[in-house]
Amino acid sequence: MSLRIVVTVKYVPDATGDRHFADDLTVDRDDVDGLLSELDEYAVEQALQISENSDDDVEITVLTVGPEDAKDALRKALSMGADKAIHVEDDDIHGTDAIGTSLILAKAIEKAGYDLVVSGMASTDGTMGVVPALLAERLGVPQVTLLSEVSVEDGTVKGRRDGDAASENLEASLPAVVSVTDQSGEARYPSFKGIMAAKKKPVESWDLSDLDLEAEEVGLEGAYTTVDNAAERPARTAGTIVKDEGEGGKQLAEFLAGQKFI
Amino acid sequence: MAEVLVYVDHVDGAVRKPTLELLTLARRVGEPVAVALGAGAADTAATLAEHGAVKVLTHEAAEYADYLVVPKVDALQAAVAEVSPAAVLVPSSAEGKEIAARLALRLGSGIITDAVDLEAGDEGPVATQSVFAASFTTKSRVSKGTPVITVKPNSAAVEAAPAAGAVEALSVSFSAQATGTKVTGRTPRESTGRPELTEAAIVVSGGRGVNGAENFAIIESLADSLGAAVGASRAAVDAGWYPHTNQVGQTGKSVSPQLYIASGISGAIQHRAGMQTSKTIVAINKDAEAPIFDLVDYGVVGDLFDVVPALTEEIKTRKG
Ligand SMILES: Cc1cc2nc3c(=O)[nH]c(=O)nc-3n(C[C@H](O)[C@H](O)[C@H](O)COP(=O)(O)OP(=O)(O)OC[C@H]3O[C@@H](n4cnc5c(N)ncnc54)[C@H](O)[C@@H]3O)c2cc1C
Numbered sequence A: 001m002s003l004r005i006v007v008t009v010k011y012v013p014d015a016t017g018d019r020h021f022a023d024d025l026t027v028d029r030d031d032v033d034g035l036l037s038e039l040d041e042y043a044v045e046q047a048l049q050i051s052e053n054s055d056d057d058v059e060i061t062v063l064t065v066g067p068e069d070a071k072d073a074l075r076k077a078l079s080m081g082a083d084k085a086i087h088v089e090d091d092d093i094h095g096t097d098a099i100g101t102s103l104i105l106a107k108a109i110e111k112a113g114y115d116l117v118v119s120g121m122a123s124t125d126g127t128m129g130v131v132p133a134l135l136a137e138r139l140g141v142p143q144v145t146l147l148s149e150v151s152v153e154d155g156t157v158k159g160r161r162d163g164d165a166a167s168e169n170l171e172a173s174l175p176a177v178v179s180v181t182d183q184s185g186e187a188r189y190p191s192f193k194g195i196m197a198a199k200k201k202p203v204e205s206w207d208l209s210d211l212d213l214e215a216e217e218v219g220l221e222g223a224y225t226t227v228d229n230a231a232e233r234p235a236r237t238a239g240t241i242v243k244d245e246g247e248g249g250k251q252l253a254e255f256l257a258g259q260k261f262i
Numbered sequence B: 001m002a003e004v005l006v007y008v009d010h011v012d013g014a015v016r017k018p019t020l021e022l023l024t025l026a027r028r029v030g031e032p033v034a035v036a037l038g039a040g041a042a043d044t045a046a047t048l049a050e051h052g053a054v055k056v057l058t059h060e061a062a063e064y065a066d067y068l069v070v071p072k073v074d075a076l077q078a079a080v081a082e083v084s085p086a087a088v089l090v091p092s093s094a095e096g097k098e099i100a101a102r103l104a105l106r107l108g109s110g111i112i113t114d115a116v117d118l119e120a121g122d123e124g125p126v127a128t129q130s131v132f133a134a135s136f137t138t139k140s141r142v143s144k145g146t147p148v149i150t151v152k153p154n155s156a157a158v159e160a161a162p163a164a165g166a167v168e169a170l171s172v173s174f175s176a177q178a179t180g181t182k183v184t185g186r187t188p189r190e191s192t193g194r195p196e197l198t199e200a201a202i203v204v205s206g207g208r209g210v211n212g213a214e215n216f217a218i219i220e221s222l223a224d225s226l227g228a229a230v231g232a233s234r235a236a237v238d239a240g241w242y243p244h245t246n247q248v249g250q251t252g253k254s255v256s257p258q259l260y261i262a263s264g265i266s267g268a269i270q271h272r273a274g275m276q277t278s279k280t281i282v283a284i285n286k287d288a289e290a291p292i293f294d295l296v297d298y299g300v301v302g303d304l305f306d307v308v309p310a311l312t313e314e315i316k317t318r319k320g
């Protein structure tokens, strides 16, 4: 038996950098250094663990939709141990929203062939956390999402989803779409050997025509949502800062009382 | 006036507060029609009517508890077909966002998640979002199809606005996908007796500076003196000192209380992402250079093991 896993990974602006919007109100991806979204490292890690725990012949493909630099994200995932990579890149993709991104990803996943899709819980720039559910809807397969624990055996995926009200055990037959949280286990660091090996691993490039998609279906023009305005949040006005010299607790209580919290 | 669908988050008929906040926002855009699903659905009607629901569409079936997400999408889709609403509003929980996304796709609509405010506009509802760890505020709208918008807790005040709230049974036929993901077990979370983190008016959080699970008792005592919820930084959660359900930040809960008190938390960007929109922010940290002090209305540079118990004592004394 063989098991084909596609891991969706996003190249995002570094959260500790000075993130901002470009003139067209899309996320500026040029001025801020990018990287493989930390939350997608957990997805790569779980795919690798599924592979390591499997008797099947497992092939892990990492897939990204993003600009030229997004290759860095693929390279990192390959150096962690993924087998091959697909980069969907096209000038017309600029400004695509979640609905459009899920369309491109779904087409690419179908073209690549899959038994299991593994995604991160959310991207660190958009933080919507909706793409995995959208992929399941588009592909017409079960969604087994937001897992803090996942395993695959005999064509069945099982996992634990820790929700607000309860912790749930979930089960579905493959093919399926899974997403994993940052509670699923630390992601490994690429080894030197892994980094060297990654250089020889295949990275395919596809554009919209390879996926039978038209420019109007995606991009800023095709978007289902419009951002009319983006404003930097005014810096909070400097507060009062006191040094505790024995009275800090009392002083703080005084402040809270003044604000009617006590 | 156009109708607006509001998805009801409830536990066995007890409506959770974020849904009542949604009704406040829904009334700015149209007439709220609530959709309540699963066990106890009809029991939600009185509360929903009190807060402005003109109608409550209900459907009970075992599928809502036995399978993940999709049965609820099927039901909302049926409700949209029946009502033809001007917008669909869903509480921004992890599940709420997934339901909303799949619904939007089926409707050929756009989706906006995590709105913190909503107002009527010439081209449909305008949603305010707080992005890039709350360093930017955006205004957006859905430009195709019926707007589907998820709204964060604490985005509006709960208001009484009595309406008819007539209960109507919704007819739902489940899709082939509905039974795809089976819920084979469920362990309900034990109640701590404290307010829900995302709904609380006051949140008291501890970080790496708390230095041990046993020391969280002093954070809890402060929280209890104020009737607050307890939060934790990821460093404290990863160390195993406090449960992940209490984590505040990018990969935990996003909170927006009236008052946020951070003790022994440095204020990393991922932590800020979940608390920066709090109305009043207070921090206790022994490092005067900690970035959390850039956010505070009031900060105490000092050892939390001195300051927090002293504060708790003083609050108890003042409250008598
Ligand atoms: C993808 C990603 C997602 C993340 N998501 C989250 C998230 O959701 N939530 C989150 O919180 N973090 C998150 N983080 C982690 C974040 O980057 C920080 O590592 C974390 O917030 C640090 O927690 P802390 O402030 O408790 O610890 P530290 O940064 O170590 O700060 C501890 C502070 O305690 C102070 N201190 C120590 N002892 C005392 C004392 N006795 N009295 C007073 N003060 C004292 C110190 O001066 C210091 O400022 C995420 C990181 C990544 C990469």
Ligand SMILES: Nc1ncnc2c1ncn2[C@@H]1O[C@H](COP(=O)(O)O)[C@@H](O)[C@H]1O
Pocket (backbone or CB within 6 Å): A008, A009, A010, A011, A037, A039, A040, A043, A063, A064, A065, A066, A098, A101, A105, A118, A119, A120, A121, A122, A123, A124, A126, A127, A128, A129, A130, A131, A132
């Ligand atoms: N452009 C993209 N390329 C590849 N994967 C993506 C992309 N955008 C989102 N994803 C995947 O979907 C998950 C959730 O993203 P989001 O819904 O944007 O928060 C991420 O963790 C990724 O696994």
